[in-house]
Amino acid sequence: MSNAFAHVLEPVKLGSLELRNRVVMVPMGTEMGDHHGHLTDREIAYYAERSAGAGLVCTGINAVTDDYEVINEGLGRVDTDAAIPGLTRLAEAFHARGGAVSVQLTAGLGRNINNIDPERLPISASDNPHWLDPNVKCRPLATDEIKVIVQRFKEAAERCYKAGIDAIDIHGHTGYVIDQFLSPAWNRREDEYGGSVENRCRFAAEIIRAVKEGAPGLPVSFRLSVDHHFEGGRTPAESLEIAKQLEAAGLDLLMIDEGSYEAMDYVFPPYYLGDNCMMGSVRMFKENLGIPVLGCGNLTPERAESAIATGEMDFAGIGRALIADPEWALKLAEGRREDIRPCIRCNQLCVGNAFVGKALGCAVNPVVGLELERRELAPVEQPKRVAIVGAGPAGLEAARVAALRGHTVDVYEKSQQLGGVLWPAATPEFKKELRSMIFWWERQLAKLPVNIHLGTEISADSPELADADQVILATGSTPLVPPIPGLDGDNVIDVIDAHLGAELGKRIVVCGGGLSGADFALEMAEKGHSVTMVEMKDGIAEDLLMINRITLLRDLAAQNVTLITGRRVTEVDATGVKVEGPDGPVHIAADTVINAFGVRPATALVEALAGRDNVVAVGDCVQPAKVGDAINAGFEAALAV
Numbered sequence: 001m002s003n004a005f006a007h008v009l010e011p012v013k014l015g016s017l018e019l020r021n022r023v024v025m026v027p028m029g030t031e032m033g034d035h036h037g038h039l040t041d042r043e044i045a046y047y048a049e050r051s052a053g054a055g056l057v058c059t060g061i062n063a064v065t066d067d068y069e070v071i072n073e074g075l076g077r078v079d080t081d082a083a084i085p086g087l088t089r090l091a092e093a094f095h096a097r098g099g100a101v102s103v104q105l106t107a108g109l110g111r112n113i114n115n116i117d118p119e120r121l122p123i124s125a126s127d128n129p130h131w132l133d134p135n136v137k138c139r140p141l142a143t144d145e146i147k148v149i150v151q152r153f154k155e156a157a158e159r160c161y162k163a164g165i166d167a168i169d170i171h172g173h174t175g176y177v178i179d180q181f182l183s184p185a186w187n188r189r190e191d192e193y194g195g196s197v198e199n200r201c202r203f204a205a206e207i208i209r210a211v212k213e214g215a216p217g218l219p220v221s222f223r224l225s226v227d228h229h230f231e232g233g234r235t236p237a238e239s240l241e242i243a244k245q246l247e248a249a250g251l252d253l254l255m256i257d258e259g260s261y262e263a264m265d266y267v268f269p270p271y272y273l274g275d276n277c278m279m280g281s282v283r284m285f286k287e288n289l290g291i292p293v294l295g296c297g298n299l300t301p302e303r304a305e306s307a308i309a310t311g312e313m314d315f316a317g318i319g320r321a322l323i324a325d326p327e328w329a330l331k332l333a334e335g336r337r338e339d340i341r342p343c344i345r346c347n348q349l350c351v352g353n354a355f356v357g358k359a360l361g362c363a364v365n366p367v368v369g370l371e372l373e374r375r376e377l378a379p380v381e382q383p384k385r386v387a388i389v390g391a392g393p394a395g396l397e398a399a400r401v402a403a404l405r406g407h408t409v410d411v412y413e414k415s416q417q418l419g420g421v422l423w424p425a426a427t428p429e430f431k432k433e434l435r436s437m438i439f440w441w442e443r444q445l446a447k448l449p450v451n452i453h454l455g456t457e458i459s460a461d462s463p464e465l466a467d468a469d470q471v472i473l474a475t476g477s478t479p480l481v482p483p484i485p486g487l488d489g490d491n492v493i494d495v496i497d498a499h500l501g502a503e504l505g506k507r508i509v510v511c512g513g514g515l516s517g518a519d520f521a522l523e524m525a526e527k528g529h530s531v532t533m534v535e536m537k538d539g540i541a542e543d544l545l546m547i548n549r550i551t552l553l554r555d556l557a558a559q560n561v562t563l564i565t566g567r568r569v570t571e572v573d574a575t576g577v578k579v580e581g582p583d584g585p586v587h588i589a590a591d592t593v594i595n596a597f598g599v600r601p602a603t604a605l606v607e608a609l610a611g612r613d614n615v616v617a618v619g620d621c622v623q624p625a626k627v628g629d630a631i632n633a634g635f636e637a638a639l640a641v
């Protein structure tokens with residue numbers, strides 16, 4: 001029977017490099033290198049684990065020089081021969097598995113740099129303001145400095161070549177240094193590196209040629225943000241002219257993406273942006289270029305397949321989905337599409353970790369970064385009877401891992417379905433990946449010796465706990481109901497009940513502006529309700545990662561959701577909500593008032609069983625947080641049994 005993803009999975013040549021399929025893991029920094037910026041065994045294991053999931057795996061960025069810009073701690077670097085042993089081990093790990101690996105090289109961050117060194121101004125094409133601090137003006141690179149950087153690319157490529165690396169990617173996107181030369185938004189030079197398209201592309205073209213010289217025969221790809229998504233930024237039509245110049249310089253593969261630091265959500269597209277969010281102009285590039293083209297961004301296997309089958313693109317660029325499931329392509333090849341663990345596009349522990357200098361993790365895959373140990377699969381010598389109370393993300397992940405390790409597992413859930421709070425949380429279409437997670441656990445648990453008991457509420461003296469060697473409590477949370485007069489009124493609905501289909505009036509006031517309230521407000525506004533949010537703090541969804549928040553706030557504004565911040569709800573009456581702020585009380589009319597004040601841990605069972613040495617509690621019943629925290633805690637608890 002032919003495979004539904006036959007085009008994605010077809011073996012292909014990139015230049016002279018033979019790849020087992022058309023899936024490319026796009027570059028993603030790991031923060032797993034050593035303090036010299038060189039590859040560690042842990043990082044190599046993480047990458048190599050993904051060789052089954054993609055025909056070609058790209059590393060995250062590696063600096064080629066610190067001549068003019070400080071290389072931040074955590075960034076990879078290929079600027080000296082000391083990088084070669086690590087690169088060699090990386091190449092060997094891939095080749096031993098029949099895979100191929102590409103190293104991404106960067107000219108630096110320039111105006112995007114995060115640590116501004118007063119001694120060394122950020123470099124750029126022109127005297128651009130730093131993206132965050134407009135008072136800091138960048139130092140335009142001198143012509144001889146440009147030549148030095150080009151030479152450093154050649155040297156870095158030589159190192160990759162010596163190490164046996166299969167391909168090289170040039171980090172040309174997202175408004176980093178190379179992009180600062182490409183775009184008239186940042187390039188106002190009057191020498192041969194500025195002005196015409198050809199001149200603005202000269203730096204990039206010289207880099208492509210230098211890399212080809214340093215690494216003869218290796219295919220070279222280039223990442224180009226074809227739409228910067230800000231006023232004055234680059235459009236796809238302008239990007240096409242650039243792509244033609246890069247092709248003329250000898251490029252082998254154009255890797256298309258979108259965004260900039262001005263529109264950072266496109267760089268790490270959160271769930272709000274939806275499926276296949278950067279595919280808009282891929283076909284235009286394919287039709288106007290002779291070289292292969294790659295598209296990426298929340299790409300689904302189905303869209304990847306149709307795009308390749310219809311000649312819209314040549315390669316499927318997969319990023320976070322391959323963090324979440326290293327066997328992405330393997331599972332497609334084995335006809336197990338439904339077994340692919342969904343990336344929930346939360347950015348929580350991948351980008352979120354990188355932003356605070358922590359090694360890459362994953363909300364849905366706690367093995368990320370721990371591939372060397374492959375801990376979850378280690379079978380136990382003495383299997384135990386494990387009772388798990390609560391079938392939310394924490395309980396389900398604990399059940400999966402405990403069963404994988406050979407324990408006998410019973411899951412007790414008081415409701416009639418698996419998923420816990422994920423179920424109501426996932427009603428908006430933009431959160432459908434959370435629903436996919438529930439289905440994924442259902443499928444995985446069905447294959448394992450896990451007994452699921454729905455409609456079974458457990459109390460401290462329940463006989464179900466008596467025989468268990470280990471009890472894992474994952475009882476989640478209960479809604480927080482602050483002592484506000486009128487909050488028990490008929491017109492007030494808890495956010496979870498509201499998600500689950502309670503009847504709502506036209507005018508809705510959401511009390512509480514955290515993530516759950518904000519997502520609900522957006523969902524309702526999209527359905528045509530007139531929505532107001534009231535939040536005591538100065539900002540909406542301050543518990544949300546900055547990148548995701550960018551899209552959320554933009555979408556709330558686009559849906560005309562009224563945001564009232566810095567004001568406290570003091571009373572609810574039959575006609576609406578009274579709020580109090582620095583400028584006095586205001587009444588907001590509403591047909592329905594939503595209690596989204598948050599949740600508190602459901603501790604009844606935890607407290608009743610306190611002191612028993614075979615009981616642990618995980619997830620929201622310990623501390624309400626995010627899905628990723630619950631999953632990772634469930635995983636750890638099962639690992640400890």
Ligand SMILES: Cc1cc2nc3c(=O)[nH]c(=O)nc-3n(C[C@H](O)[C@H](O)[C@H](O)COP(=O)(O)OP(=O)(O)OC[C@H]3O[C@@H](n4cnc5c(N)ncnc54)[C@H](O)[C@@H]3O)c2cc1C
Nearest residue numbers: 390392393394414420421425458476516619620626627630
């Ligand atoms: C509206 C809403 C939206 C959210 N959106 C997001 C989001 O977009 N991203 C994100 O990361 N996080 C989100 N969260 C938070 C996230 O859903 C929780 O952190 C996560 O579900 C916690 O998982 P858990 O397994 O600890 O608890 P829960 O998901 O609450 O599961 C607990 C389970 O235990 C069961 N249970 C309780 N007591 C007993 C008992 N005595 N016997 C048997 N069963 C019992 C419950 O019925 C429930 O099924 C949201 C939360 C809410 C409320």
Ligand SMILES: Cc1cc2nc3c(=O)[nH]c(=O)nc-3n(C[C@H](O)[C@H](O)[C@H](O)COP(=O)(O)O)c2cc1C
Nearest residue numbers: 026027028029060061267297298318319320350351
């Ligand atoms: C944790 C993380 C690190 C990233 N680091 C890089 C990088 O080093 N170089 C790069 O070109 N893109 C980087 N990106 C962007 C990705 O390559 C990709 O464009 C983005 O994740 C969208 O693809 P996806 O939806 O398939 O994840 C990174 C993305 C993530 C999530």
Ligand code: SF4
Nearest residue numbers: 343344346347350363
């Ligand atoms: S942390 Fe979230 S966004 Fe990042 S890979 Fe994991 S599931 Fe996907």
